[in-house]
């Protein structure tokens with residue numbers, strides 16, 4: 001506390017009034033608060049505020065400065081150690097494929113996964129239809145977790161987890177316990193800012209137990225799977241197989257880590273995007289109807305029994321309104337709210353000299369919803385903006401940051417977009433959807449959000465589903 005007090009400089013960038021340090025020392029600011037400051041406080045592309053433990057953060061909103069951080073001088077910035085540590089606890093040891101040739105994520109490889117996306121969508125529709133019978137509405141959050149986890153495990157490393165059909169199974173329970181936010185996880189985030197990794201690991205924390213248990217259970221299942229794959233590579237169709245086709249040689253532990261990374265990075269992000277998609281479509285009936293009209297003729301029926309090939313499903317690539325809806329969901333409701341970087345040496349941004357070690361925050365929401373960077377009101381859900389203009393009325397390339405940019409951008413973007421498109425199309429094809437509130441108590445409330453590594457729906461998302469026969 002004393003160090004934080006002492007470190008507050010006299011000469012500051014534009015900043016909000018935050019009150020005395022004693023009242024905010026243990027408070028992390030919410031992403032909506034940071035975004036509101038970006039809009040309301042006059043600044044020339046950089047402003048500063050103090051986060052938890054009195055840590056100084058520089059919020060960057062100038063598109064040129066963001067380009068500099070992500071592209072021109074991308075290697076002058078790293079993720080701050082505390083952020084890397086938290087990501088590592090969820091994503092495993094990180095990204096091996098990025099350093100190799102990531103053709104596994106190129107268009108062709110993703111198209112090869114279309115039959116998987118469609119068959120899991122059909123499974124989801126079938127299960128939702130069955131469990132909705134006789135009910136006024138259904139909470140869809142858990143179904144989205146299950147379908148996205150099943151898809152990333154099957155598409156990433158050929159493992160059928162079966163959490164859609166068997167939500168009680170051990171893999172799913174272990175994964176949900178360890179990898180998703182909880183009170184213990186919040187405490188862990190705070191401690192990760194204070195302690196180095198080796199102390200954090202040694203502390204008798206419930207979160208450490210949860211994480212170790214989850215990594216052990218999930219890792220063991222993946223290890224079994226990976227060892228059973230020896231010699232069968234040529235018959236497979238998943239990302240790990242495509243990576244090895246690129247000539248990447250990975251030992252078993254590297255493969256297990258890679259699989260954990262895919263699970264962590266490619267599950268919750270898409271689940272949250274699906275939640276937003278269903279929420280927006282269920283409130284905007286005209287959009288839902290137009291979308292249904294577009295996809296209905298192109299999609300196979302769910303009762304289609306023959307085995308579908310990628311070619312049968314590529315028709316879904318020519319669906320401009322579906323693409324517009326996905327773009328708009330990802331723009332308006334980015335699942336990752338902040339990107340964090342720390343400078344490796346002194347840098348000059350927007351004419352300001354900033355010392356080595358400065359912690360930068362790029363608020364994705366502040367850019368994606370910035371009125372100066374979009375031609376039509378960016379606070380509104382308006383898929384048509386992408387129909388009338390392929391760039392959605394975006395005035396600067398840095399105005400859409402949902403998948404980040406530059407050498408560290410999301411390698412799963414194509415995978416994510418295709419998976420989202422299939423599931424959304426399958427749901428509107430088969431159900432009329434109407435928002436029925438987010439209360440777990442049966443009362444009508446609007447949705448509640450919680451902010452961890454991703455922005456997540458908290459509580460429930462109840463939808464009144466009327467199936468089309």
Ligand code: HEM
Nearest residue numbers: 095265266269270273336402403404408410411412415416
């Ligand atoms: C809607 C879905 C998704 C969104 C919005 C999203 C967004 C992002 C963003 C913003 C980053 C950059 C993080 C940073 O620089 O700090 C990232 C990194 C990454 N994404 Fe995605 N992602 C999505 C889905 C996926 C999927 C499906 C996969 C895998 C199949 C994936 C794999 C990765 C990986 C491996 C990284 C790099 C992690 C690292 O280097 O630390 N993502 N993603």
